[in-house]
Amino acid sequence: MTRPTILDVAERSGVSKSTVSNVIRGAAAVSPDVRSRVLAAVDELGYRPNGVARQLVQRRTTTLGVLVGDLGNPFYGELVKLLEQHAHADGFTTMVCNTDGSSELETARVETFLERRVAGMVLLQPSGDRGVLELLRAEGVPAVVVSSTSAEVDSVGVDEARGVSLAVGHLAGLGHRRLAYVTSAYVEARTNLVRHESFAAACDAHGCDEASPVELDVDAVLAGAAPLLDESATGFVAANDFTAIALVEALGRNRRIVPRDASVVGFDGIALTALAGVGLTTVAQPRGEMARAGVRMVLDRIAGAEGPPRHVVLEPELVVRTTAAAPPGRSER
Amino acid sequence: MTRPTILDVAERSGVSKSTVSNVIRGAAAVSPDVRSRVLAAVDELGYRPNGVARQLVQRRTTTLGVLVGDLGNPFYGELVKLLEQHAHADGFTTMVCNTDGSSELETARVETFLERRVAGMVLLQPSGDRGVLELLRAEGVPAVVVSSTSAEVDSVGVDEARGVSLAVGHLAGLGHRRLAYVTSAYVEARTNLVRHESFAAACDAHGCDEASPVELDVDAVLAGAAPLLDESATGFVAANDFTAIALVEALGRNRRIVPRDASVVGFDGIALTALAGVGLTTVAQPRGEMARAGVRMVLDRIAGAEGPPRHVVLEPELVVRTTAAAPPGRSER
DNA sequence: CTGAAAGCGCTAACAC
DNA sequence: GTGTTAGCGCTTTCAG
Numbered sequence: 168m169t170r171p172t173i174l175d176v177a178e179r180s181g182v183s184k185s186t187v188s189n190v191i192r193g194a195a196a197v198s199p200d201v202r203s204r205v206l207a208a209v210d211e212l213g214y215r216p217n218g219v220a221r222q223l224v225q226r227r228t229t230t231l232g233v234l235v236g237d238l239g240n241p242f243y244g245e246l247v248k249l250l251e252q253h254a255h256a257d258g259f260t261t262m263v264c265n266t267d268g269s270s271e272l273e274t275a276r277v278e279t280f281l282e283r284r285v286a287g288m289v290l291l292q293p294s295g296d297r298g299v300l301e302l303l304r305a306e307g308v309p310a311v312v313v314s315s316t317s318a319e320v321d322s323v324g325v326d327e328a329r330g331v332s333l334a335v336g337h338l339a340g341l342g343h344r345r346l347a348y349v350t351s352a353y354v355e356a357r358t359n360l361v362r363h364e365s366f367a368a369a370c371d372a373h374g375c376d377e378a379s380p381v382e383l384d385v386d387a388v389l390a391g392a393a394p395l396l397d398e399s400a401t402g403f404v405a406a407n408d409f410t411a412i413a414l415v416e417a418l419g420r421n422r423r424i425v426p427r428d429a430s431v432v433g434f435d436g437i438a439l440t441a442l443a444g445v446g447l448t449t450v451a452q453p454r455g456e457m458a459r460a461g462v463r464m465v466l467d468r469i470a471g472a473e474g475p476p477r478h479v480v481l482e483p484e485l486v487v488r489t490t491a492a493a494p495p496g497r498s499e500r
Numbered sequence: 501m502t503r504p505t506i507l508d509v510a511e512r513s514g515v516s517k518s519t520v521s522n523v524i525r526g527a528a529a530v531s532p533d534v535r536s537r538v539l540a541a542v543d544e545l546g547y548r549p550n551g552v553a554r555q556l557v558q559r560r561t562t563t564l565g566v567l568v569g570d571l572g573n574p575f576y577g578e579l580v581k582l583l584e585q586h587a588h589a590d591g592f593t594t595m596v597c598n599t600d601g602s603s604e605l606e607t608a609r610v611e612t613f614l615e616r617r618v619a620g621m622v623l624l625q626p627s628g629d630r631g632v633l634e635l636l637r638a639e640g641v642p643a644v645v646v647s648s649t650s651a652e653v654d655s656v657g658v659d660e661a662r663g664v665s666l667a668v669g670h671l672a673g674l675g676h677r678r679l680a681y682v683t684s685a686y687v688e689a690r691t692n693l694v695r696h697e698s699f700a701a702a703c704d705a706h707g708c709d710e711a712s713p714v715e716l717d718v719d720a721v722l723a724g725a726a727p728l729l730d731e732s733a734t735g736f737v738a739a740n741d742f743t744a745i746a747l748v749e750a751l752g753r754n755r756r757i758v759p760r761d762a763s764v765v766g767f768d769g770i771a772l773t774a775l776a777g778v779g780l781t782t783v784a785q786p787r788g789e790m791a792r793a794g795v796r797m798v799l800d801r802i803a804g805a806e807g808p809p810r811h812v813v814l815e816p817e818l819v820v821r822t823t824a825a826a827p828p829g830r831s832e833r
Numbered sequence: 834c835t836g837a838a839a840g841c842g843c844t845a846a847c848a849c
Numbered sequence: 850g851t852g853t854t855a856g857c858g859c860t861t862t863c864a865g
Contacts, residue, residue, distance in 0.1 A: 172858055183836045188860060198834065213638070218615040219555045220858035224841050228552065230595075237581070239771060244577035248570070248598045255597075260612055262563075263596040264588070265581045279593055282551040305546070389774045412772065416779075438572060439745065439772060441722045446749075505842055516852045521844060531850060553842035557857045 171212040180208035191216060222284070231465065232280035233263045234273065236292030236355060240409055241437045242454075243291055246314060249458035250289055257466055259286070268355070270294040274302075281306055287465035289313055290320075292355040309468030313461040314452060315358050316478065321468065323460040323479040327358070328365040330450040330483035334404045334432040335369035337448070337485055342493045343402035343430060346370055347378035349414050350406040351385045362406050362434065375402075385413045393420030401429055401494035408433040408440050408449055415447070415490060426492035436486055446488030453481050504545040513541040524549060555617070564798065565613035566596045567606065569625030569688060573742055574770045575787075576624055579647060582791035583622055590799055592619070601688070603627040607635075614639055620798035622646055623653075625688040642801030646794040647785060648691050649811065654801065656793040656812040660691070661698040663783040663816035667737045667765040668702035670781070670818055675826045676735035676763060679703055680711040682747050683739040684718045695739050695767065708735075718746045726753030734762055734827035741766040741773050741782055748780070748823060759825035769819055779821030786814050 177184040189195045190205045222228045231254050235243050251261045264276035273294050287309040300319050303310050312322040348366040350359050370377045378400035405411035411433030415425050423429045436451025460479050510517045522528040523538045555561045564587050568576050584594045597609035606627050621643040633652050636643050645655040681699040683692050703710045711733035727750050738744035744766030748758050756762045769784025793812050
């Protein structure tokens with residue numbers, strides 16, 4: 168009932184365990200016939216090397232911890248999927264934990280990762296809790312923040328200011344003059360801050376007024392509520408697509424049809440937005456590129472790369488679909 | 501630079517390794533003052549037990565492998581998140597791998613899980629490849645299929661026939677007489693088969709005609725295509741919400757407004773469907789309950805529960821929103 | 834090219 | 850109560 172070990176293979180093929188180890192790892196040169204004898208024994212016994220033992224003796228694992236705030240948000244689901252693909256291509260496995268945005272859960276999960284001796288970590292929506300980063304640095308576990316920024320550790324994200332400016336510029340170009348920034352609890356705090364500030368700056372730059380920001384209760388909208396929205400604003404820039412879709416719905420409940428009565432631009436570019444009944448006009452983040460760069464960065468550090476935090480900034484892209492048009496009472500163009 | 505081990509703690513507190521082990525695991529009785537001395541040393545040294553070593557010596561891990569076809573599909577993202585929560589509550593960590601529906605990738609990932617000696621596995625969209633299940637059984641690793649069915653291993657899912665019947669009954673009740681079943685490549689084969697068969701049976705039972713089934717190319721729709729759809733059918737039952745949303749879009753491209761010209765009912769009940777511009781009428785699966793039951797089932801097996809495969813079947817629920825109404829040319833009710 | 838020996842960091846009997 | 854002793858299954862020098 169007990170699994171065969173390397174010793175069983177050694178015995179069966181009449182060689183020592185180190186020779187078996189050599190053929191399995193493809194290390195060192197082994198004479199062809201010994202090699203085939205070992206392989207035959209492996210096959211007959213159904214031997215499968217024990218990764219746990221290997222990790223212990225090598226004093227390192229090939230596991231990457233991935234910390235994500237909300238896997239139910241397709242943007243992160245897609246990102247995690249891409250991260251897993253790239254990691255696997257380099258022989259690493261991913262251990263995924265969801266934090267629900269809670270700082271305590273985040274700490275608890277990191278604690279788990281640390282005990283499991285993950286080789287590195289990818290942080291998707293870090294709570295911003297300094298303690299966590301502090302802990303990682305103290306433990307010497309490399310980490311990279313993806314799709315968000317962090318001065319303290321490596322990161323890869325998009326040029327947020329540019330993205331928001333693209334959104335605001337698009338609305339301004341359509342003739343909108345009074346815009347509102349919309350966020351929700353599903354947006355990570357730091358990201359929200361950056362996007363909001365960029366929004367204010369972009370409004371300035373494009374000669375638009377900034378209406379008071381809206382904090383949308385997505386769950387309430389999901390449950391059927393029709394929240395009050397600023398009547399003076401004709402254009403809305405949402406902090407992310409999830410929020411944007413909820414916003415379109417909320418506007419509808421307030422009898423404001425998009426894009427006839429109000430325009431909405433999202434941020435993230437999740438696949439579903441192309442299908443969301445309304446085709447959401449949004450600022451897309453290059454997910455594939457982000458995942459690739461993120462994985463490469465942690466693996467570099469794991470491989471021993473030294474130096475101050477590196478920050479990769481990618482270009483976002485405006486995807487024009489149908490939720491933004493000229494404001495009411497104004498002819499096209 | 502090297503991490504402190506249990507030995508360092510022992511030395512520092514002037515006791516033996518096993519005593520340290522005892523206080524850390526809370527096993528055996530330890531005198532209060534030795535206990536506090538050990539704890540102090542742990543603290544000072546920043547000692548963190550090595551989970552890898554523990555796993556090796558105990559000959560078991562507390563890792564659950566989760567295999568998912570498409571994490572980008574919010575239904576699965578949400579499910580994985582829930583699974584992780586329940587697993588963590590029982591002291592287990594999850595290792596997530598995406599298969600993209602490919603049978604080779606699936607086998608490769610399972611292979612990885614096996615080397616990592618996961619204690620059990622949760623299969624979300626098994627390709628149906630008998631080889632994989634065979635492998636798991638041969639290796640003696642417990643597995644549970646969640647949100648799908650499998651005769652060979654434990655499973656938890658919804659009563660598919662009932663769910664589809666709910667959808668068909670709803671359309672029939674609205675006055676539809678000719679219905680089409682719609683699927684896409686994003687639907688796992690076995691699930692698709694079951695739902696399709698249930699659809700045919702339900703049409704019969706509700707006195708509806710079955711139009712020829714539609715295989716929607718979601719990616720093409722995403723890319724802007726307007727696929728040909730059966731003109732004779734007024735009601736559509738989609739194999740899942742993702743497909744349903746694409747279908748609504750596709751119908752729109754064909755100048756058939758939902759629900760005026762055609763009605764659509766989805767299946768799954770992902771959170772976003774409430775917000776998808778159009779509120780999708782759909783058959784919801786009890787995700788929370790599924791995750792809970794699934795985790796409980798594997799953990800039971802891991803704990804040694806014997807016996808033939810068990811199958812938990814939960815009740816789906818019709819969620820009426822706005823994509824289904826009376827067919828054209830027919831007054832309401 | 835192959836084998837022997839020494840651990841990796843921890844738990845789990847079993848003595849004291 | 851606490852310490853001693855064996856390993857868990859593997860990789861890795863280092864001899865032969």
